[in-house]
Amino acid sequence: MPQLPVTCPSCDADLTVGREHLNRPVRCGACGKTFVPVADPGGREPDDLPPRKKKGEGGAGLGILSLILGVLALVTCCCGPFALLLGGGAVLSGLIGLVYRDGRGLAIAGLVLGLLAIVLQVGAMAAGFRLGGDPFNIF
Numbered sequence: 001m002p003q004l005p006v007t008c009p010s011c012d013a014d015l016t017v018g019r020e021h022l023n024r025p026v027r028c029g030a031c032g033k034t035f036v037p038v039a040d041p042g043g044r045e046p047d048d049l050p051p052r053k054k055k056g057e058g059g060a061g062l063g064i065l066s067l068i069l070g071v072l073a074l075v076t077c078c079c080g081p082f083a084l085l086l087g088g089g090a091v092l093s094g095l096i097g098l099v100y101r102d103g104r105g106l107a108i109a110g111l112v113l114g115l116l117a118i119v120l121q122v123g124a125m126a127a128g129f130r131l132g133g134d135p136f137n138i139f
């Protein structure tokens, strides 16, 4: 039997009543007063409520994002400062992804790849500056 949320007018207790009790006097379980519950036109039935997201879910997407950014950063780490942005994104999304239980392995992989790409890029730029040439074209 579907239960409908109603509020006791006497004590403001949140109650649920069966649909068959609507518009009929019921006794409030909290204060004992009798009132007539009416359907809340704007209210939603408990059956319609979306399932609550469990804590710990939602990290897989961030982990995958971090891994993709990390791989891209590593692939492009010899092609200029663009890799720094990708690497930074990989590190950032990896760090955020670490908070979540699922996708943590992916987040760690993305984090490591992103850091590696940044280190390689910074090293390449440093080497380029030392050689006095174009810092983004050392090969």
Ligand SMILES: [Zn+2]
Binding pocket: 008, 009, 010, 011, 012, 013, 028, 029, 030, 031, 032, 033
């Ligand atoms: Zn009451």
